[in-house]
Amino acid sequence: MIDMTVFKQFQEAIRHLGEMAQPESLTDAQRLARAKAVMHAKTDRALALDLEACVNCGYCSEACHFYQSTHDPKYTPTRKLDLLRRVHARETSAFAPLRRLYTPDITVDELQQWQELVYDSCTECGRCSMACPMGINIARGVNVMREALSQAGLVPLELMAVAQEQAGRGTVFGVGPKELAGCVQALRAQGIAIPLDEPQADVMLVTTVIDVLLFQDALAATARILNHLGLKWTLRSAGFEAANFGLLSGNEALQKAASKRLVDEALTIGARTLILPECGHAYPALRWEGRLDDGRPLPFEVLAASEFVGREIQAGRLQLQAGDGSAKLTYHDACKLARHGGVIDEPRAALQALGADFREGTPTAELNWCCGGGAGAFLINRAAPLRHKAWEIKREQIDATGADTVVLSCASCRLNFMEAAEIDQWPTRIASLVELVAERLPPEH
Ligand code: SF4
Ligand code: SF4
Structure with a gap:
């Protein structure tokens, strides 16, 4: 469950984000x-x-x-x-x-x-x-x-402020290794095994500040899926942040440095797969732009969470307890995943395995409408009215399906949907794909 008090605190923090920026004085x-x-x-x-x-x-x-x-x-x-x-x-x-x-x-x-x-x-x-x-x-x-x-x-001051924080202190919205450790501890207290800083692992999971602060259930769900599959995996304190404000702000040096932190950790532990959280822009930042220092391609696979889960289901390694078909679901394809990345069939394999009444929107997949909140737009305060107007296209598209739940694979889209739903009093449930999958894991014996 999302703590709406924390969401409101997050929204309030965004309203003051620009005040932290230190613009350069240039002629x-x-x-x-x-x-x-x-x-x-x-x-x-x-x-x-x-x-x-x-x-x-x-x-x-x-x-x-x-x-x-x-x-x-x-x-x-x-x-x-x-x-x-x-x-x-x-x-x-x-x-x-x-x-x-x-x-x-x-x-x-x-x-x-x-x-x-x-x-x-x-x-x-x-x-x-x-x-x-x-x-x-x-x-x-x-x-x-x-x-x-x-x-x-x-650069808009809000993006400038966070980019400067990520470049200078290595944190995003104040979240660094200490805050990650606190989040891991809280999830362990709920009985979820989360390996942190294992020296070797086949799979390195990264997360994002948004999950640490707001969507801890998404991190917990991914952990439960990895544990259920019996994989040797870990989070790493020195390289866990998937959000890349270099990419969002246009600061190429920061983009490369933020990606390098993740790449170096994956190389250190000998990971064969790096799994990204439900985060749209993290995918192109690492999957397409990620490189070794000498420019060679990464020697490990980079997968979005929805892509990983869908592949496991398609391969028969992950089986779910199917529902009774009464839940009416539709799916919002995040642009960076579907249109840019071709991650289309995998999330649908997961949705089918949930045993729900799945309803495609129109248009869909690579032609799906953007929700208006990606690429950092969600953080720009003056853009809020325009963002909401753009989101109305998305709302009409989803309403036309008659679904009672829209499933997402991107935390930025999720924030944008939550903000818009709050303004419009939109009753449709907004759900994370990995969380729905984790809810349907068979019991452990
Ligand atoms: S105006 Fe036509 S040709 Fe030019 S970018 Fe748009 S679609 Fe392409
Ligand atoms: S927001 Fe508009 S201009 Fe920008 S990439 Fe999407 S369709 Fe093109």
Whole structure:
């Protein structure tokens, strides 16, 4: 059960998060130079092609929840790349000297305006690219814009504060090894065996500040599943935090450092599998961006919790006590897992094994609508009204299924759903996939 008092305390803490940020004092010229340096460095062949290929057909707008819920032209996905496009046209394109004659240079005021466009109103969900006839990867361009704005010191204060905390103290929202140990102790007191800091293990489980503070049941559920499977696993104090505020804020150095902590611990204990918690952005941060120091691919498997559980069920190693079919469930595919990661069949295998009345939403899987809270948007206070408007698309989609429970595999989505449900007095139950699976584990003999 989620302690709603703790949830409200968490919401209150977010309201004051920005006050902790320490913005860098830079001149306009320095901000512009830093932003452009990133844009130049990141405009490789693929991005240059993306910047040149847009035919202004507008299909991407139809796919974006921020545009669809407001019909404000400023939220047109392709427009979010306009500053990158202009810098490329003037400085790195084939006809740069010519194009400079009729392409205005970007300004610091525009960088300031684009902060809202690439942080508040883009969750890097990738849905626009599914609709684009030219296959333009807008989310990647938006991420490059975040890196440019991060270097220019123009990150939303809430994300800046947490990124600075993670880079400086190594904690997130004040949660470090001591708080993890307290959480483990509390779960052990409930009779759940949780190995911590084992020197060797086949499986390394990582968790997230959100689970430690709010969704301890999700961590407990994953632990119970791993114990039931008889796996040799552990959590590690020196590398347990899956939340990566380097990725969310656009600070590449922090992104790599935060991932390295996890990778180093997994290598130290000889893990063959690293299991991520129910956290959307942790998946691309480690699964796709994670590398060894010398750039080689990771020598161990990285799996999302829902992916791991689904695979075990598909392989017949994990069998559940099926329900009587009366529970009406639907599933929200987190963008980073389904659209970016292809984790689609595995959670459905788990949902089927629950023995419930499972109802697919429309659209679903890789075309599912984003809930509006990902990529750090949930933490940006000024984005709350826009986020809620975008979420209304999601609510209509779920209501149309007639389900009484929506199942999630991402803590950020879960927070966003909880906040929106509280505002709308939405009665649908919001549940974690691993928690539902753990509830249906057969009794131990
Ligand atoms: S990535 Fe998602 S949120 Fe961003 S512009 Fe595209 S559809 Fe909109
Ligand atoms: S769908 Fe693709 S080509 Fe069409 S406007 Fe959007 S980015 Fe440009």
